[in-house]
Amino acid sequence: MQKHTLAERVAQIAPFQVMAVLARAKYLASLGEDVIHLEVGEPDFTAVEAVAKAGVAAIQSGNTGYTAATGLPELKQAISDDYLARYDVAVSPERIIVTPGASGALLLMASLMANPGEEVLMPDPCYPCNRHFLIQTGANARLIETRPDDGFEMELSALAGHWNENTSGLWLASPSNPTGAVLSKAYLTEAWEKVQALGGHLLVDEIYQGLVYDGEDFSALSIAEDIFVINSFSKYFAMTGWRLGWIVVPEWAIEGATKLAQNLFISAPTVSQYAAVRAFQPDVLAECESRRQILNGRRLILLKGLKDIGLPVVAPAQGAFYVYVDVSSVTQDAMSWCLALLETEKVALTPGADFGIKDAHKYVRFAYTCDEGKLKQALVRIARFIAS
Numbered sequence: 343m344q345k346h347t348l349a350e351r352v353a354q355i356a357p358f359q360v361m362a363v364l365a366r367a368k369y370l371a372s373l374g375e376d377v378i379h380l381e382v383g384e385p386d387f388t389a390v391e392a393v394a395k396a397g398v399a400a401i402q403s404g405n406t407g408y409t410a411a412t413g414l415p416e417l418k419q420a421i422s423d424d425y426l427a428r429y430d431v432a433v434s435p436e437r438i439i440v441t442p443g444a445s446g447a448l449l450l451m452a453s454l455m456a457n458p459g460e461e462v463l464m465p466d467p468c469y470p471c472n473r474h475f476l477i478q479t480g481a482n483a484r485l486i487e488t489r490p491d492d493g494f495e496m497e498l499s500a501l502a503g504h505w506n507e508n509t510s511g512l513w514l515a516s517p518s519n520p521t522g523a524v525l526s527k528a529y530l531t532e533a534w535e536k537v538q539a540l541g542g543h544l545l546v547d548e549i550y551q552g553l554v555y556d557g558e559d560f561s562a563l564s565i566a567e568d569i570f571v572i573n574s575f576s577k578y579f580a581m582t583g584w585r586l587g588w589i590v591v592p593e594w595a596i597e598g599a600t601k602l603a604q605n606l607f608i609s610a611p612t613v614s615q616y617a618a619v620r621a622f623q624p625d626v627l628a629e630c631e632s633r634r635q636i637l638n639g640r641r642l643i644l645l646k647g648l649k650d651i652g653l654p655v656v657a658p659a660q661g662a663f664y665v666y667v668d669v670s671s672v673t674q675d676a677m678s679w680c681l682a683l684l685e686t687e688k689v690a691l692t693p694g695a696d697f698g699i700k701d702a703h704k705y706v707r708f709a710y711t712c713d714e715g716k717l718k719q720a721l722v723r724i725a726r727f728i729a730s
């Protein structure tokens with residue numbers, strides 16, 4: 343008889359704690375409760391209509407077979423043109439590998455650059471799936487302690503001290519999930535110089551590119567061609583379910599990345615690729631820009647509102663659609679606090695433990711992915727919960 347034994351790596355992969363919050367929130371909503379969702383990491387917008395229509399047209403005209411493994415040539419060209427137009431950086435289409443979401447790009451990156459037994463450094467807190475993608479390939483993530491008063495940025499002067507013969511590289515994200523912090527060009531340039539001197543690779547996850555409200559919106563590709571960069575249509579273009587992203591690799595990695603793309607995915611979703619070609623046209627970009635301004639309005643409401651109710655935002659929330667908040671003045675355990683807040687006041691948040699290890703029990707992440715009215719109502723409810 344078959345043994346019901348899973349591969350050992352499965353035990354190393356942590357489930358999202360927010361799932362418990364989400365499941366309870368859904369249950370409460372099914373009972374007719376008015377739950378305010380600030381836990382979900384996806385925009386409350388959908389794909390811009392012209393983009394969705396381009397997807398429909400692809401289906402109707404039968405453009406639904408596999409594409410080239412690294413992506414539709416016209417999409418790669420459109421991404422390349424957009425890098426030049428909006429970020430003033432020349433990226434040849436050959437260096438762009440289109441993937442099923444940034445998730446596909448991260449999996450490809452882990453397979454491409456980390457040997458079994460090697461380690462990749464990343465800041466604590468960071469996007470939780472990063473470490474799981476590495477485990478998947480037999481490598482490991484090492485989370486490096488950061489400090490709230492440094493905006494949770496990894497201290498670069500300490501980088502060499504964390505590096506050893508098993509270290510493969512450094513993975514950063516800007517803007518960051520969960521903090522919304524944006525890394526400066528000076529910081530990323532220094533990170534690149536240090537990583538290069540140590541003989542490793544640098545990956546910058548730019549999935550929230552374009553969603554910057556304060557600070558410089560640039561691409562790490564403008565610093566060096568040898569930096570790996572990941573992006574996606576999920577956030578700025580509000581296309582989470584279309585499952586489309588990309589990775590930009592240096593010239594010397596194109597062949598290896600292509601082999602992996604062929605084998606891991608055959609191709610990224612075809613309909614989504616045809617739709618995404620439309621995404622870089624001026625009318626769509628203008629709509630995305632007006633959404634960015636809406637998000638900024640919400641961000642300012644949240645920052646002020648949280649300050650007023652005595653919950654400090656610990657990192658400069660300059661981008662993405664998150665703020666990371668220290669709740670240690672009101673609880674010793676952010677996870678139970680989130681569950682109690684949901685139960686009592688029907689506001690759903692994500693506990694910090696999903697993103698990090700050190701002091702994660704002190705933090706919660708707010709996603710400002712609901713309208714201003716709901717956001718203000720959530721602040722009133724949280725204030726009442728704290729006062730009770």
Ligand SMILES: Cc1ncc(COP(=O)(O)O)c(C=O)c1O
Nearest residue numbers: 383443444445469519574576587
């Ligand atoms: C930092 C970061 N990277 C990657 C992803 C994966 O995004 P997707 O696969 O939808 O493109 C997410 C999703 O929330 C994220 O926050």
